[in-house]
Amino acid sequence: RLGLARVILKIRSQKNGSIVFLDQPTEELDEKTEGEVAQILLNEKRAHPNTTLVIISHREEFIEALRHPKDGLEGLDVQAVRFEKGKIISS
Numbered sequence: 001r002l003g004l005a006r007v008i009l010k011i012r013s014q015k016n017g018s019i020v021f022l023d024q025p026t027e028e029l030d031e032k033t034e035g036e037v038a039q040i041l042l043n044e045k046r047a048h049p050n051t052t053l054v055i056i057s058h059r060e061e062f063i064e065a066l067r068h069p070k071d072g073l074e075g076l077d078v079q080a081v082r083f084e085k086g087k088i089i090s091s
Helices: 002-013 031-047 060-067
Strands: 019-023 052-056 082-084 087-090
Touching (some): 031 052
Parallel strands (some): 019 052
Antiparallel strands (some): 082 087
16 A cells, blocks of 8 residues: 555646556455556546556456556556567567
């Protein structure tokens, strides 16, 4: 949660947008909390559209929650890249 708070502060402090890197932001979280994190990130992105989120995650449910939020509003445009043994296998 502290890490998420830091991300929110970074997003909110930038006037002209920024790039925010999140490496496994929902690792070791339960499904409910993972969904809450996805919704928080969606809300921040909507409030600060000039911010680019680069998210590294192995959790398909988390990525789908970003693409198709439960609030019925538009989700994130997700550009997924898959790697296998250090090589891109799809993008």
